[in-house]
Amino acid sequence: MDITIAYQRTLQKYHLKYLALYHALREGILTGSLASGTRLPSSRDLAVMYGISRGSVKEAYDMLLAEGYVNSVVGRGTFVMEQTAMLPDESRINLQNQNPPIAKQKVPALSAWGQRIMQLEKERALYSTPVSATDRDDAHQPMISFQADEVVLEGSSQIAWKSALAAAGKDLQKPSDDSTPAPVNGDQWLREAICQHVGRTRGITATPDQVVLCSGSMEAITLLTQLLIHEQDNIVLENPCYSGIYRAVTASGGRIHAAELDQQGLIPQDWDAKLLFVTPGRQFPTGAVLPLTRRQHILQWAASKGAWIIEDDYDSEFRWAGRPIEPLKALDRAECVIYVGSFSKSMFSSLRLGYAILPVELAQALTAAKRLYDPLPPARLEQRALARFMMRGDYVRHLRRMTRIYRSRYDVFQHEIQPLSELFHWHQTDCGLHAYAIWKYGSAQYHHFMQSARFYGVTWRDAADYQLTPGPPSACFNFAHITEQQIIEGVKRLRQTWDSIKHRIMELS
Template sequence: MKKHLTWRMASLPDLEPAGSIPLHRQLYERLCTAIITGQLPSETPLPSTRALASELGVARKTVIHAYEDLSAEGYIVGTVGSATRVARLLPDEVFFSSKERLGIPSAPLSSAAPATISQRGSLTQARSLSYSSQLPPEREIRAFRVGLPALDLFPYELWGRLLARRGRHSLPSLFSYQEAAGYRPLREAIAHHLAVARGVRCTPEQVIVVAGAQAGMDLAFRILLDAGEPVWAENPGYFGVHGALVAAGARLVPVPVDRQGLDVSAGVKLAPQARLAVVAPSHQFPLGVTMSLTRRLALLNWAGQNGAWLLEDDYDSEYRYTGHPLEALQGLDRHERVIYLGSFSKVLFPGLRLGYLVVPSSLIEAFAAVRRLVDTHVPVLEQMVVADFMLEGHFQRHLRRMRECYAARRSALIAEVQRTLAGLLDLQVSEAGLHLAGWLPQGSDDQQAAEQAAAYGVEVVPLSRLCLVPISRPGLLLGFAAVNEESIRQGVLHLARALEALKKR
C-alpha cells in the first residue's frame, strides 16, 4: 500500500491512444518529466509492469518498452527480486539533454542568472555592510571598545549553576511550544524591576520578551509602520535603529540632537505627521545627553495630538553615576503612545540575546499575534535562568557591583583624557552609560582618526559613522566598560600618540 500511494503522488497526464506518438514513448516522456521535476523523487519505487499496465489500461509490453528506455538512459534502476525505482543520482548530461528534448527550459549551471533580492533587502544589506566593514575584527578586547560590558567580571560560576539546575529539573517543560509573549515569571520579574528602577508603569501582560533589542525594534516596526511612512530618527544616532528602519521600509527623517536631547521643534518642522519617533531620552546614543523634561513633555504632546508612536530605547540607563537613574519617558505617558524597549545585553552579556518590549494595553494582542507568526517565541531555558537570576536577588547585586566598577573605569578615562589629550580631544562628560563622546578639533577627519588609532592598537568609533546627515563637528566614541583602569590609561597614551601623528601628516 505504501508503494502504491507513493506512486500516486506523480499524477501523470493520461495517455492518448489515438495520438501520433507511440504509447510507450508517451509513457516514457510522462515518467521522465515526473522524475526531472521532482514529482517522483530519487529512489521512489515504481509499480510492476503488470500493475501499471492494468492501471493505465494498456498492454504490458507498452510499459516494458517505456521502462527499458528509462533504464537505458539512467532514470530508473531495477534488480531481480526488488522493485524498480527512480535512480538515486541522475548524471548532469542526461538531466540537461532530456530537459531540452522534452521542451523544459534549462541553462548550464555556470550561466545561471544571478540571485536578486528586494530593493529593501539591498538597502538593508548595504547599510549593514557599510558599518560592519569598519568594525574591529574579532580578537582580544581592548580599549576603547564600545557597547561591551565587563565580561571579565560576570559571575560565570553562579550562572552555570543556575543553568545546570534548570537543565536538570525543567527539561520536560522546555520541549513544547511556549507562550509567544515569553516566560511568565520572567515577565513578572521584568515588570517589577522596571516599576522600581525605571518608573515604568506596566503589568506583566504588557511585557513581550524578544531576542535582544534589535529583534524588539524589528517586531515593533513590523506592527507600527507601513513602507514609506516618515519616522523621526536621532542624528547622530544608533546604527541599529537606522538599519532596522531601513529594513522596515520607513522614510528616515534625521532630527538633530543637542544638549537637551532630540530637538522636538526641529522634528515638527521636518515631518509634523511622522508615524513614529525613535528616541533614547535617558542616555542618548552616541552623544550621551539626557532629554530635558520640557522636551519630553513636548514629545509626548506631539505624539498624543498626532496619533504617532514613540519607541523609547532605554539601552543602558541602569548605569548612572550621580543620583538615581532618571525615570523613563514611558512613566510620563498618559496617552499610551510609548513602546518601551530594554535589553539584557549591557547589564548581563550580549551573547544572551534577550530583551523586552513594554507595549500599551491596546497593542498587547497585536504584538503577541505577530510575534507568534514571526518566530513563535524565544528559547525558554535562557528565560528561566534570567528569571531565577532576578528573583533570587543576583541581578540587583550584579548591577550594584557593575556600577561601582564602571564608575571607577569612567573616572580613570576622564582623568587620563584631561591630563593627556588636552587640545587633541575635548571630552563630553555624561553622567550615565558605558561610553563617552569626545570632540576633535574643527577640520579634523574622525574617520582618519579612527583608522590611525587602530594602527596604534586602540579602538574608537568615529561619530560621522553614526550620522544620517553630517553634523557640525567631528568626534570619537570611547567605551570604558570592557577593560580595566590600567588598560584605559595605556589606551589613552596610545590614542594621544595616534592623534599627534595624525596632526603631523
C-alpha cells in the same frame, strides 16, 4: 565506497552494460567528478550498486586500465590516475550534447521590502573595516579596541548565574499537567520579574500581559516598525541615532525625518509624523540626558498627533552620579509610549534577551508577529534562569557590583584622556558604557588620525556610522569590556599616535 556516475544515461546510448559502465566511469574521470587518486569500489560492490554482473564490471575496469584511466594495485584496489587537462574535442562535444547547458537562474524579483533590505546590506558592508595584524607596524602587540565588545559575568555574579541556570533546568524538566504550550510572549516568571524591576527602578507600572520578550531589543524594534509603519509614513529619528533603528525604519518603508539635537538631547518640534524613536535616558550616541520639560513636551506632541513614541532605554542601568529622570513611559498618561529594554548590556552580550512594555492590544499584535517568526519561544532556559536571577535579588546585586567596576573604568578613562582634549571635545555624562567626543579638526585630519592609530594597535567606533546627515567627525569610545590597565595602555597609544602625526595634522589644517 559509494560513487555516483551517469550509468543510466550512458546505458540508454550504449545498451550493453559493460560499455555503459565504462563510458560512465570514463566521463566521471575526465570531468573531474572522480578525482585523481580516488579509490573505485571493488568489482563486487560496484556490481551490487548498479545491479549488473561482476563480469561486466571487470570488463569495464580492464578497458579503463588498458587506456590509462585507472591503475590497479594488488591487495589495495583500483585507483583513478591523474589525467591531463580536458576531454578530446570529439568526446567533449559528445558530453556537451548529452548534458545541455542549464539556463542561469534569474535574479529573484524581490518585494519592495526585500529590495530595501538588500540595499541596506550593501550600505552596511561599506562600514565593515576589520583591522588585521598586517595593517600594523607592531603586530605582536594585542590590539586594544574601544569598540563595543563582549561583556562577560565575573566573580559572584557568574556563580549566581550558574546556580540560576541549574535551577531553571530542573524547573523545565519537571513533568507538568498543564498541556498549554510555552507562551510566545515569554516566560511568565520573567515577565513578572521585569514588571517588579522596572516598577522599583524606573517608576513604570506594568502588568505581565503588557510585556513581550524578544531575542534582543532590535528584534522588538524591527517587529514594531513592521507593525506600525505604512509605506511613506513620516518617522522621526534622532540625528545621530543607532544605525539599527535607521535600517529597520527604512526597510519598513518609512520616510525618515532627522531631528536635531543639542547638549540636552532631542529638540522637540511639532513634527508631522506618526512615530518617534527616542533615547531620553541617555541619547545614543551623544550621551545627552533629556530634561523633564522636553519629555513632557514630547508626550504632549504624541497625544495631540495620535502618534507613538518608542523609548529605547538601552544602558541607563549604569549611573555614576545624580538622580535618574523618570522615563517617558513612567510619565505617559495617554498610553502612547512603547518602552524597549535589554539585558545584553546589563548582563552579558550573548544573552540575547530584550523586551517591550506596551499597551495590551499592541502587545497582542507584537506577540502575533513574534509567533510568525518564532512559533516556539527561544532561549526558554535562559529566560527562566534570568527570572530566578532577578527574583532572588542577584540581578540587583550584580548591577551594583558592575556599576562600581564600570565607574572605576570610566574614571580612569576620563583621567587618561585629558591630554587629548586638544583633539576632542568630550561630552560629559553621568551614566552609560561609552564616551562620545567630537573631533576638533577637519574630516581629513580625523581619518588620518584613525588610520595612524591602527598602526599603534588601537581602534574605536567612528560615530559617522550613526549620523543620518553629514556632521562633524566624532567618535565613540567603549570602556566597559576592557580592564583599567588596557584603558591606560590604549590612551597611551592614542597619545603616541598624536605625537607622531601632530605636525602633519597641523599642516593639513
